[in-house]
Amino acid sequence: MSDKTYQYKIGHWTLNPWTSELIHGNNKTHLQNQVAKVLVILIEANGKVISKKDLLEKAWEGAIVTENSLDKSISELRKILGDSRANPQYIETIPKKGYRLIAPLKKVELEESILPMIKKRSVFKWILLFLLLTISALAFFFNQNIRSKKILAPNGKTIASVKSDGSHYGLYTENIINGKVHKLDSFPKPESLVVNWSSDSNHIIYNTTLSKDDFYAINVLDLSTNNISYIKFSKNESKSIPYPNDLDSPPKFLEHKKLSKSDNTVHYIAYTNKDTIKVLFNDNVISDFKW
Structure with a gap:
C-alpha cells in the first residue's frame, strides 16, 4: 500500500x-x-485506467476470485x-477496459501531532492481525478435514468444490456466470x-479415500x-487389495508408477493415452492432484 504518512483528498x-x-x-x-x-490502487494510478485483471491481481494478491468480488468492492465504494x-463523479467505468478515478486528487502530509497516535493504533492493529492469522492457521491445520475445498476451472467458468452436505460429503460445481450449483456425487468423509x-x-x-x-x-x-x-491402489504396496463389489459401474484399473522423495510421494497414473494424472502425497495422505 502507499506511504501512510500521507492522506488523500x-x-x-x-x-x-493508516486507518482505512x-x-x-x-x-x-x-x-x-x-x-x-481497490481505492488506493485507483488513487496511485493517478487518473489512468486500471484493468479489472490488474485490480484483481494487486488487491487480492494472487488469490483465486472472480470479477464479481471486484464489482462488489467498486459498488461499495460508490455507495x-x-x-x-451512470453519472460518475469519482469512479468511472471504462467499458471492456476497467476503472479509473476521475475526482480531483490531492496528497496531503499528515500532521506530526496525530502521527504517534495513529502509529500506536497501527501497531496494535498489526499485533491483533498477527494473532488472528496465527489462530486461523492453527484452526486450519486442526480442522483441514472438515473444511470445504474450492478450485476454479482453467477456463474460468466453473468452480468445483468438495464439502460437507450433512451426513456425507459431496462434489459440487458452481457456474460463475449464473451462480447455479449442481451436486454431482456423494460419498463418506x-x-x-x-x-x-x-x-x-x-x-x-x-x-474419496477413507481413513479406515x-x-x-x-x-x-x-x-x-x-x-x-x-x-x-493399495496404501500398503506389499499386498494387493481387491476392488469393492458394491460400485455402481465397472471399475477402471489404471497403470501407475510411484516416485518417493523424503516425506513426499508422487504417483503418476496413466488416465488415457494422452493424459497423466499426478497424485501428490504428504505423510501418506493425498494432498493435491495435477493433470
Missing part, C-alpha cells in the same frame, strides 16, 4: 491509509480491507462516496479434501458424459 472526501477511513466532515466510514486496497455508474481439474476443464478429479481403508480411492468425473472412473 478525493473530491469532498479524505482517505486516511473515508472522512467527509463528521462522517467517518471504515473501509473493508479489500475495498480500501459510500455517493457516486453512480474422505481423509483429505482434495479436488482439481483437467487442463481442458472437462474432467474433475477428487479424493487400506487403499486409496480417487474418482474422475467426465463432465461431458457424467460418467465416473474409479482409481484405486
Whole structure:
C-alpha cells in the first residue's frame, strides 16, 4: 500500500491509509480491507485506467476470485462516496477496459501531532492481525478435514468444490456466470479434501479415500458424459487389495508408477493415452492432484 504518512483528498472526501477511513466532515466510514486496497490502487494510478485483471491481481494478491468480488468492492465504494455508474463523479467505468478515478486528487502530509497516535493504533492493529492469522492457521491445520475445498476451472467458468452436505460429503460445481450449483456425487468423509481439474476443464478429479481403508480411492468425473472412473491402489504396496463389489459401474484399473522423495510421494497414473494424472502425497495422505 502507499506511504501512510500521507492522506488523500478525493473530491469532498479524505482517505486516511493508516486507518482505512473515508472522512467527509463528521462522517467517518471504515473501509473493508479489500475495498480500501481497490481505492488506493485507483488513487496511485493517478487518473489512468486500471484493468479489472490488474485490480484483481494487486488487491487480492494472487488469490483465486472472480470479477464479481471486484464489482462488489467498486459498488461499495460508490455507495459510500455517493457516486453512480451512470453519472460518475469519482469512479468511472471504462467499458471492456476497467476503472479509473476521475475526482480531483490531492496528497496531503499528515500532521506530526496525530502521527504517534495513529502509529500506536497501527501497531496494535498489526499485533491483533498477527494473532488472528496465527489462530486461523492453527484452526486450519486442526480442522483441514472438515473444511470445504474450492478450485476454479482453467477456463474460468466453473468452480468445483468438495464439502460437507450433512451426513456425507459431496462434489459440487458452481457456474460463475449464473451462480447455479449442481451436486454431482456423494460419498463418506474422505481423509483429505482434495479436488482439481483437467487442463481442458472437462474432467474433475477428487479424493474419496477413507481413513479406515487400506487403499486409496480417487474418482474422475467426465463432465461431458457424467460418467465416473474409479482409481484405486493399495496404501500398503506389499499386498494387493481387491476392488469393492458394491460400485455402481465397472471399475477402471489404471497403470501407475510411484516416485518417493523424503516425506513426499508422487504417483503418476496413466488416465488415457494422452493424459497423466499426478497424485501428490504428504505423510501418506493425498494432498493435491495435477493433470
